[in-house]
Amino acid sequence: RGGTGSGRLNCLAVWLTLGGFVLVSIVLFRNTWFARSPVLVGFGGDADTLTWFMAWTPWALSHAHDPMTTTWVVYPEGANLMWNPSMVLPALLLWPVTATLGPITAYNVLMTMGPALSAWVAFIALRRYFSEPAAVAGGLLYGFSPSLMAQSNSHPMISFAVFPPLVLLLLHDILVSTSGSMRVRRSILLGLATTAQLLTGSELLADTAITAALGGVIVALIYRRHLASHVKTTAFGLGVALITFAATAWFPLYVLLLGPQRVLQPLWPPNIFVQDLAGLIVPGPVQQFGATHNAWVSGALDESSGYLGIFLIVLCGAFAWRRRDRPVVQFAALLAASTLVLSLGPTLHVAGNV
Secondary structure, three states: OOOHHHHHHHHHHHHHHHHHHHHHHHHHOHHHHOOOOOOOOOOHHHHHHHHHHHHHHHHHHHOOOOOOEEOOOOOOOOEEHHHOOOOHHHHHHOHHHHHHHOHHHHHHHHHHHHHHHHHHHHHHHHOOOOOHHHHHHHHHHHHOOHHHHHHOOOOHHHHOOOHHHHHHHHHHHHHHOOOHHHHHHHHHHHHHHHHHHHOOOHHHHHHHHHHHHHHHHHHHHHOHHHHHHHHHHHHHHHHHHHHHHHHHHHHHHHHHHHOOOOOOOOOOOOOOOOOOOHHHOOOOOOOOOOOOOOHHHHOOHHHOOOOOOHHHHHHHHHHHHHOOOOHHHHHHHHHHHHHHHHHOOOOOOEOOEO
16 A cells, blocks of 8 residues: 555554464463463363374374374274364464474464454454454454364364455455456465365364355345456456365365265254354453343353353444445344354254253
């Protein structure tokens, strides 16, 4: 934007924003970073398992083992680690930390950077549509939301949520870019980012794919008059992304779908991990003033991730109505409402009553 001086200031603002988000994350997890002895961010068996995965991937690769399957646990049958949150890519990137400071520190770095990087990528995405102060607020609201904070108890494969806003950026470029070479580059990046997310957490990849498909339908409805002129270019861009994904993710996909010890049936009934309608406005156990005694709000502590609060719901509703003439607001409001309905599950839960 603007001249060289303006561009440098914008670049500096972007990096200063990242530093601010990292500082917020360190303050939130201060009990870990300023403890006298090593303490894990979060708690429970999932945190212990993820710490083991931080050590497993470097060890497996350095000993010429497949990091995605193992018989070193659940012996002798072994385990398919693509059906477990093994986080192959983050464990690989944090290999130097694991080698020098140990897997506990590597896990804590991952958990601390998850909300900060998620907020930062959301900020970069939002500043394309809104002012920078609004983008900072939106980044904070995304990366440090009740949802991701709840998952930060023991689920870094979800709290490390840089992929959804990155997909928003890349899909926007593919849809509106007038340069063919730019569209190809963004499509390749989308394919590579999808592979990276598969090697970080397949659950968030599935959630993002469903939401992106739903968002595509909403965009088609809002811009239905211009749909015909964008179908070919959009199909081309998504095709390039799909080819890139298939070329770079074929082996982990093979292990996931056809490998040993793969899962062939649902692990949980479809009506367990759903959002209770009352939980949208009643604070749960991960809020400062939470209702820890209400099982229908809390459930498993790290699954209490649906709280929005009356103030935010009213604020967003009022803003969406006031700016309803703006296509980006129409898109955001319709996508938010649609995903909210999906989160309620196959049957409605209200204060614990089905």
